[in-house]
Amino acid sequence: MSVxxxxxxxxxxxxxxxxxxxxxxxxxLRPTEIGVFRKIYGLDRLHFDTDLDFFDLxxxxxxxxxxxxxxxxxxxxxxxxHTVQTVAPPDIDPAQVIKxxxxxxGAEAFALNQQACVSSLGAIDLAGTLLRSEAPKGAYALIVTxxxxxxxxxxxxxxxxxxxxxxxxxxVTLDGGGDRVRxxxxxxxxxxxxxxxMTNEExxxxxxxxxxxxxxxxxxxxxxxxxRPDDIHxxxxxxxxxxxxxxxxxxxxxxxxxxxxxxxxxxxxxYSSDVFINYTTLLEEKRLVGNGNYVLASVGLGATFGALVxxxxxxx
Amino acid sequence: MQRESIVKVVGAVIxxxxxxxxxxASENTALFDxxxxxxxxxLEVLLGLEDEFRIEIDPDDLDMDSFRTIGSLADxxxxxxxxxxxxx
Numbered sequence: 001m002s003v004x005x006x007x008x009x010x011x012x013x014x015x016x017x018x019x020x021x022x023x024x025x026x027x028x029l030r031p032t033e034i035g036v037f038r039k040i041y042g043l044d045r046l047h048f049d050t051d052l053d054f055f056d057l058x059x060x061x062x063x064x065x066x067x068x069x070x071x072x073x074x075x076x077x078x079x080x081x082h083t084v085q086t087v088a089p090p091d092i093d094p095a096q097v098i099k100x101x102x103x104x105x106g107a108e109a110f111a112l113n114q115q116a117c118v119s120s121l122g123a124i125d126l127a128g129t130l131l132r133s134e135a136p137k138g139a140y141a142l143i144v145t146x147x148x149x150x151x152x153x154x155x156x157x158x159x160x161x162x163x164x165x166x167x168x169x170x171x172v173t174l175d176g177g178g179d180r181v182r183x184x185x186x187x188x189x190x191x192x193x194x195x196x197x198m199t200n201e202e203x204x205x206x207x208x209x210x211x212x213x214x215x216x217x218x219x220x221x222x223x224x225x226x227x228r229p230d231d232i233h234x235x236x237x238x239x240x241x242x243x244x245x246x247x248x249x250x251x252x253x254x255x256x257x258x259x260x261x262x263x264x265x266x267x268x269x270x271y272s273s274d275v276f277i278n279y280t281t282l283l284e285e286k287r288l289v290g291n292g293n294y295v296l297a298s299v300g301l302g303a304t305f306g307a308l309v310x311x312x313x314x315x316x
Numbered sequence: 317m318q319r320e321s322i323v324k325v326v327g328a329v330i331x332x333x334x335x336x337x338x339x340x341a342s343e344n345t346a347l348f349d350x351x352x353x354x355x356x357x358x359l360e361v362l363l364g365l366e367d368e369f370r371i372e373i374d375p376d377d378l379d380m381d382s383f384r385t386i387g388s389l390a391d392x393x394x395x396x397x398x399x400x401x402x403x404x
Contacts, residue, residue, distance in 0.1 A: 032333065036359040040375045159355040200354055207355060243375055 004128030006310060007140070007178035008068035011168040011280040012061040013267060014049040020162055020268075023048070027156045037162060042242025042261075046164030046268035048149060054088060058146045058167050059101055065169035066102060069140060073173065076139035077130055078102070078109040081123035083116045083271035083300065084154050087147045098144050107142075113272075116195070116300025117238055118186060120145045120168070120272040121308045125184045127172040143170040145273040153196070157269075157301070159203060161240045164268040168276030182225035182293070182309040185217050188302065195301035206303055210244065213305050215251030218297055221307035225293070229253045233292035233312075236282065238274040238299060239264045274298060290315030317397075322369075322390045329364040330386070333357050343387030358383050365389070371396040 020043050024034050037043045058080075069075065080095040088094050099109035115122040120143065127141035146167025149155035155163045171178075192198060192206045222229060235258055237245055242264050249256050263278050270277055275296040282288050291314055297307040317325075323343055330351060331338045338351060347353045353361065366373045371393060382392040 030360075032360040032363060033356060035363050036356055039363060039373070040359050040378075042375075204348070204355065243378070246376055 002132055002174040004124065004131070004181040005173055005176040005178040005313075006124070006170055006181065007173055007176050008065045008171040009168065009276050009279050009283070010061040010064040010170075011166060011273065011277040012057070012064075012146070013047040013166045013270075013277070014052050014057060015047075016049040016052075017045050017047050019045055023155070023162060027152050027162065029156070037241075040243055041161075042264050043162055043268055044265035046162065046266075047270075048165050052148075052165070054094075054148055055097060055101060057148060057165060058094070058098060058144055061146070061167050062098060062102055062142060062144045062169040065142065065171045066104075068171055073138050073140050075104045075107045075142050076135045077127060077141040078104060078107050079123045079127060079141060079143045080109070080111040081119040081143055081145050081272050082111060082113045082147050083119060084147055085113055102142075104142070114302075115186065115188075115304040115306065116302050117269075117272045117274070118298045118300040118304045118306035120170070120275060121184065121296060121298060121306045122186070124170065124172060124181060124308060128174070128181060131172070131174050139173065141172040143172060145169070145271070145276060147271050157196070157240075159207070160244070161269040164270050166267060166270030166273045166277050168273040168280070170276055177313055179294075179310040179312050182227070182311055183221045184306070184308045185221040185224060186304055186306040187213060187217050188304045189213065190302075192301075192303040195303075210299070210303075211247040211251050214248045214297065214299055217305040218248075218252060218295055218307045221295060221297075221309050225309040225311075227293055227309065231293050232258060232295055232309075233289060234282070234287070235259045235295045235297055236275055236278045237261070237297050239267060239269045239278070240299065241269075272298070272300070288312050319390065319394075322393055323386060325368055326361075326365065326386055326390050326393065329368055330361050332364060333360045341386055343385060343390065345386045347383055347385060347389070361389070365393055369393050369397055 078099045095109040095111045113119050123143045149163045292312045299305050327341050362373050
């Protein structure tokens with residue numbers, strides 16, 4: 001069977017970076033709550049710019065990813081993967097705008113957000129399935145992620161995260177020269193489907209299951225890829241907070257040095273873009289090794305846990 | 317500092333976080349069920365205790381069993397107080 005390959009991942013952050021303290025009034029957070037987010041949750045700075053146009057956030061990474069489309073290739077699918085259900089006024093269909101602004105013709109453009117912050121990983125899986133089932137040779141899918149924290153209600157995830165702005169794009173095809181997708185595992189705990197509207201009791205119940213479930217999904221993805229924990233070079237996680245990941249790490253046979261947590265205090269949680277943003281940071285810092293195995297992992301409100309294993313392309 | 321005084325300070329720090337007097341609370345008062353603290357406000361209390369008792373909270377070493385009651389929180393403080401302050 002053909003293998004889904006990630007040909008290029010790009011990301012884009014708004015130029016304006018602020019400290020979480022600067023959001024205290026907007027999010028109605030007491031100084032002591034900010035202290036908890038800083039000292040316990042490991043947050044510090046994030047990118048956030050209320051003056052930035054939505055599509056000026058989304059398009060730069062997508063444009064750069066498209067530069068890697070070969071001359072004999074074509075984009076068959078534009079998939080806008082997001083977390084928050086409503087990201088634009090009802091008369092604007094972001095997937096269609098992205099397609100039009102990028103000058104892509106003939107592609108199907110649509111959005112998905114059912115897995116919330118795991119939607120970016122779900123989009124990779126879906127892109128592979130669509131390309132395998134119906135697309136002609138030379139077809140690519142362009143996945144675009146990114147959204148704005150346009151309201152305090154979608155910026156503060158109680159007891160968990162302060163959301164930030166960032167965008168990314170991932171160019172996908174079959175049997176290309178890029179990173180090979182080895183496995184994708186998700187688990188949705190539907191009893192927490194209320195998401196941001198969960199009661200305190202539900203939040204506490206989810207908190208008790210979070211680390212174990214995330215660890216289980218990561219372990220299953222590694223096993224499904226035919227690998228062992230020792231075979232993994234790095235886990236590339238979502239940036240929810242530090243303490244949640246440290247709790248998850250305690251459930252795994254993988255040392256903390258294999259988790260890329262360095263972006264948590266720098267960019268915070270950018271909805272479904274984190275795994276791509278973190279990937280590009282590692283790429284820029286030349287920390288992704290040829291043929292290395294990486295786990296992209298995220299959790300979405302709702303509550304979906306997801307992990308995707310890729311094997312990096314060979315070094316040039 | 318005696319146990320009774322520690323419990324009293326713990327109660328005062330909790331009262332500050334929840335913005336109400338919990339003067340009738342005892343060692344057995346449950347933090348979640350009786351005082352309605354949530355996971356963030358518990359951590360706010362911890363940071364408050366860090367200042368009051370000059371203890372160091374290690375985010376990597378947080379065990380929720382320490383946060384069941386005012387008494388267990390007092391135990392947590394006592395276990396981390398610097399020896400030099402033990403006779404206060």
